[in-house]
Amino acid sequence: MDRCTRERIFKDEIHGQIAFISGICKQVIDTESFQRLRDLKQLGSCYHVFPGASHNRFEHCLGVAHLSKRWIDKFYHIGSMKEHNKPNFADMYILQVAALCHDLGHGPFSHVFDNEFIPRALNYRTPEERKNGWTHEQGSKTMFEYMLEETTNDIHGRTKNDDLVQLLHEKPNDFVNTPQTATYSEGCFEPNHFYDYDGISLLDFQKREKQMVFDMIDGRISNSERSEERQYLYQIVANKFNSVDVDKFDYLTRDCQNLGLISSYDSSRLMEFSRVIGGEICFSSKEVYNLYEMFHTRYNLHKQVYTHRVGKSVEYMITDALVEADPYLKISEMINHPEQYVHLSDSILYRIESSDAPELEKSRQLLKRIKRRQLYKFVDEIILPIDRHKEFESLEEIDITSCHNGDGELLPSDIIIHNMAINYALKDKNPVDQCLFYKNGSDESFKIAREQVSYLIPSQFIEKYVRVFVRDVNKLDIAYSAFQNWIQRNRLQKQINI
Template sequence: MDDSFEVFGERGGKTINDPIHGHYTLPDYAFQMIDTPQFQRLRDLKQLGTSYYVFPGAVHHRFEHCLGVARLANKMISQIRHKQPELQVTDREEKLVTLAGLCHDLGHGPFSHAFEEWLLMYKGIKWHHEDMSKTMLSHMIDENQIDMEQEDINFLKQLITGKERESTREKQFLFDIVANMRNSIDVDKFDYLARDCLFSGIKSSYDWARLVHHCRVIEDEICFNAKEVYNIYEMFHTRYSMHKRVYTHRVVKSIEFMISDALTLADPYLNISSAIEDPAEFTLLSDSILKTIETSKDPNLKESRDIISKIRKRQLYGSAGEVLVPPNQHEDITSVRVEDIIQHDSSLQPNDVIVDHVVMNYAMRDKNPVNHTHFFSKYNPNQKFLMQKEEVSLLIPNQFRESYVRIFVRDEKKVREETKGLVHGRQRLAAQRAFNKYLESRNCNPSPLRMMPDPVTKGREGVIHQRQLHF
């Protein structure tokens, strides 16, 4: 039984049974925030947004994730406090770190990160859920008359974002626990990777529990036992793998774009985007917005309802190709716009095509986060040092970022030919050919895994073969 569980047994609190962490207890002060409309809203936000439409087991929500992060944040700070009493961690610091883990995702919108992309792509609004989490935190405290000093509220907001750490006199290692801007190793990542892997059915080999257990503070920084260095690489590889296989799955992205279009068409009548300016309205905004549109009889929402109906019928936007961008062409290819594609085919209109830019990395853009992580040896636990990847394994990658450009077509008119089993989406094929011409002009080759073959091709004997194309 861990120390935090025993301590909470003495102080009170409530016990939670969780598929990731088993039985654990959160203190009473956490439930002052959990039992509010602002936090309970997280029950209506799926953790993986549109991934649920492809991975039907991914039914978990931001609510249980935030509880799990609070549990891990408390476990880590309690362990540090117990093992290193010289750090003089206070009850206040333990409480605020725990609450930072609990409240770090208060600001997520419908369908999680897809909402942020919608605001940027369709409304031109640069909006981040971390900033909204700070707004929602203040609103929650005021509306529910939670007794907190303003100084503590300000520090709690800093712990949630992980920013402004240099401008405070608080202990710096406290910022490494929930939102670690130093190397991105934090309890938020520990929980969401374990939870997302479990519910999406993806196997993971890294062990987050060892990272929580084998850490200590050296020179105001959380460091890890050197024997866990490969485990940390496995964690970042798991994150990359989840982005590649789940979060940016092409069908997930197709449905995401369809929901974005539905929100765009409904926004003038439902004022969805204006909710970010009013925390009271934002409290009422969740994944249920689709049902609000779908069940409305308002004729102004018909186009939006039609898109949602197509999602239900699996009439999705089609993928017309993708390219893995060579590192030396990253800036050139990733800046491609719709206009750059459609200029190669006069039959395409700007609204026919969607260009999707996908960037995957080890959480620090093109850098290796382990190069920013300090370790210690059991023989000298008070001396921190860096480890080069060549000291760990010769099979660790040299590149820590990859970029894709994908092309989707809306194909709203469903222009198709059906002759003797041949199904040919004209718009989709036109977009693919235009994309290929664009790539040829940049001396770049599309991915053969995402190439839709021409519906009619000649075999070796000159005989015409027809290919069934699956949408």
């Protein structure tokens, strides 16, 4: 069988032809754990507001893997990199596996599951408990380990390529580094070495390979990494240092495309005009404004789409339905049982709707209300002064309902508080301040201050809101009055309703 027939090719709406040549990538894609991503909406409840937001985690992960290979190929072919720090074949296939698997841990309706459902189901009470609680990144690691077990159990009569793996560790540069930026129409690349890199399998993953995948998902350099000058490998899929990574490149472009929004930043230029200096990814100084545009695009999507009032209302109703169903279906316990979690997806709502179990009656009624557009109602919101952000981090529903002094009853369970923060991806920090740049003809990296780029770039990089929703439309006026009293008691300045 020739190489062209062994390729796995996808026609993607964003990247065009995406080709996966290595057998290990095809092996990842053809697992239950990865195929499950076809049934997870990328934007969760936003689909109930924006009909174009129907794309799923599956195509996003394919796109992230494609971009990660494209970027690592570029670094390999840069002549200025020291030979011992160049990416080798082992780095390349581990990076692509990490890119494919970085979102394996997402639950139903993506961030609805880990940001809303899990904290309530597991009774996280404080911001600290939420911060240290379960995350989809933890879920991705769990599901990756399950994928390795799944592969081991599914393949019979095959043993590890022990000799090949040993050679891969001892002489990683003896293996061909096959560029994957070419499309099918441009032809297939032939190996320039007799070693068959397509023979490496998930079965051959040892402790070091698995840990590298985990660290690439986390965006932090591995403690076992042999050189700090190779930390760029851990800045490609997820970058906790400055948040410039291929995960963001893909989802910003993909979300804008499906939502019908226009994005003015260009991720392909960021990859093209980048180099590795001192082990870190640096960008051409000409691309500094392009980076600001990327983070502003992210801000706009959060402001207009991800936190849309109606989308959040649907999100809270889905969360309530899952919380009501949890004692019966044991949904929250599945995060510790990957053999069950692999079957948990957006389809859980259909399972609830089609059940006649009396224990699921409340959940079924909530889902019926969503379809009939009898949604929770948005009450009001207020933007917080920057010097008072920390003051309201632990705000609870009772703090609002205790301000009710009129007729009628308003209980904490009647309302939902949304402590909303929108930023440039690094909380209150400017992420571009953490980026390194270079000038053509120089091997030195440097930073660029905001004032050297434009005086119109914001000086504040986070804004926080307090939002209130009410579950019963009949209590909308009571909730509104209580919230206005709370605003006055705390001497906050109410903005004009928009």
